[in-house]
Amino acid sequence: xxxxxxxxxxxxxxxxxxxxxxxxxxxxxxxxxxxxxxxxxxxxxxxxxxxxxxxxxxxxxxxxxxxxxxxxxxxxxxxxxxxxxxxxxxxxxxxxxxxxxxxxxxxxxx
Amino acid sequence: xxxxxxxxxxxxxxxxxxxxxxxxxxxxxxxxxxxxxxxxxxxxxxxxxxxxxxxxxxxxxxxxxxxxxxxxxxxxxxxxxxxxxxxxxxxxxxxxxxxxxxxxxxxxxxxxxx
Numbered sequence: 528x529x530x531x532x533x534x535x536x537x538x539x540x541x542x543x544x545x546x547x548x549x550x551x552x553x554x555x556x557x558x559x560x561x562x563x564x565x566x567x568x569x570x571x572x573x574x575x576x577x578x579x580x581x582x583x584x585x586x587x588x589x590x591x592x593x594x595x596x597x598x599x600x601x602x603x604x605x606x607x608x609x610x611x612x613x614x615x616x617x618x619x620x621x622x623x624x625x626x627x628x629x630x631x632x633x634x635x636x637x
Numbered sequence: 638x639x640x641x642x643x644x645x646x647x648x649x650x651x652x653x654x655x656x657x658x659x660x661x662x663x664x665x666x667x668x669x670x671x672x673x674x675x676x677x678x679x680x681x682x683x684x685x686x687x688x689x690x691x692x693x694x695x696x697x698x699x700x701x702x703x704x705x706x707x708x709x710x711x712x713x714x715x716x717x718x719x720x721x722x723x724x725x726x727x728x729x730x731x732x733x734x735x736x737x738x739x740x741x742x743x744x745x746x747x748x749x750x751x
Contacts, residue, residue, distance in 0.1 A: 560739055568726060568745060575739035624670060627680040
């Protein structure tokens, strides 16, 4: 099956710093989503981004489907950004479900 | 409803008992998905529904697991003869149509088998 690798696995930032999270995937995809899981376990959909670039406030994401990677940018990080960021993809073979990476655990310290 | 609702939020059960987990998706969402997340791990896909139909059940870990969806709305995940390795958070998500839209997740059911 499709492999989804995220890096780095862990990241500690000072409040106000910027960061880039990466997601590599091993095959073509129909769907790619970024999620934030907060410390209470709730998964929030950040972006639906199978290709191109999107921005939402301090967050933006870029997917280069032809090169099989996606990037999530966090600018001016805040303590509320802490949690685990997951990349999830639906293979182009039409599996009709998302396969999740192992996540990047972000800790933002004041 | 406004979001995906799951119940119960927490369930502690004795090994060998059956449990039933419920998911109420966003109204109008035709696709519904079940995932499992063990402590500190990523999400493991279990099953999806398009309407009331579950075309692929291969993600279910064993024949003790079953799921159904009725009326294109509420879904239940049943685990029979629970084992300790079934302990995890069971997450449900829904999307407007199958796959090609963003998922909305519920808050999950934390299952502990003692």
